[in-house]
Amino acid sequence: MSKFGIAVLFAIASLSPALAEQGDAARGQRDFRACASCHSLEPGRNMTGPSLADLWGRKAGSLPSFDRYSDALKASGIIWDDRALNQWLTDPQGMVPDNQMPFEGIKDAGARADLLAFLREATKPGAAPERTAEAQMKGMGSMKGKGSMKAMGGMMGGGHDPNLKSLEPASQVKTITYCRDTYRVTTADGKTRAFWERNLRFMTDTSKDGPEKNAPAIMPAGMMGDRAAIIFAEPGEIGRFIEPHC
Template sequence: MKATVFVATAIAGLGATSDALADGDPTRGAQHYRACVACHALEPELHLSGPSLGNVFERKAGTAEGFVRYSDGLKTADFIWNAAALDGWLKDPAAMIPGTYMVFQGIANPQARADLIAFLEIAGKPGGGGKAAADGLIPAAWLRAGAPEPIRDVPPQARVTAIRHCGDSYFIRTDDGQETPYWEKNIRLKIDSVETGPPKGVAVILGAGMAGDRVSVIFSSLTDLISLVQEKC
């Protein structure tokens, strides 16, 4: 059955919650939005594990610019994110769009959904995220949510010039001339191809907690990763 049928069903059943929707409180909704911050930013086109919710209100489903990880159901859905559609989605995403990739069980309480929708009617419109922060509904940091700060100029000891893999180890050479060995299971090789990543042709090593023996190496593209990592003892 097509996604639009499920959406129509969800919207058709909205009558029971229409009063709650009309009484949604954006201040309370901002508190419910706290659960969304782990996966969604409010800065437009800044995508995390989920698409940006900047400009989401009245946007056609499955069309956030630059986001490519939509399920087939959302790619082919023919509706906009208005109050009715959001209510059905927030109640039970998997029932509304079977096969959705969104890991979210839904909000059973209709008043809580109405409050969250009232918040998104403000924050999810053009310039709305900044307005929500300026009005004190949310901290300004929630606009970028869990997005890392862009990697700009880095010191020589964090700029990777070569990586060789030997046995169960990575040997990472940095621009200060040092080569440091790491157990292979303590190294994460990551790609950040958007504006938060390093410049093209540059890899950056960042600490990843523990006792300093775990690090992430960030590349701007798969091409850079392939060119910098060698199997060599």
């Protein structure tokens, strides 16, 4: 092989580590607070998304304790390294169409490099608990202020409540199953969606606009599209409707 060919191969091989090494881990830790509401750095602690502990070298969609991977991600064959994670953080849907991560991507290359630099260190064994707690507390602090309170107020109500007796099939719940930390909700349009147990709320509406008996409705909640509320006609329906199934 020519010296030029060897040089090209060396450059390609060394590109992946360079992505993380050129970033600023301190800035990346600040940026991670946007991720901390859905991802933990602690081994075995899954949230809306899987734990990021020991992420480098892991096959995408393979963490045994996480039940909510999309079929698309499980079939992708991706091994997480700097190169793959940089592409994922740029455009998750472009990299793996039909994956379920509600995230549009980070277009700024410098911000991605910072985040990768932080994650490379924070996901190593023994590094997670303290840094996770710090990042998550900073994330909670960033929610303070008039703008955030206004957004929360909008999420909590203020608009007209829909009539739950006349809904599209996508909002009509047919079955709810529960396994470990995951609820799976199947609607009348034949689609099934998985929710982390803390992201699904169960409510009742006994008013004239509430759902028919034994015909609960599912309504979106939150700003990221990963939360929902299921509304029943009466409290007794909740326990009867949920079926343990793994």
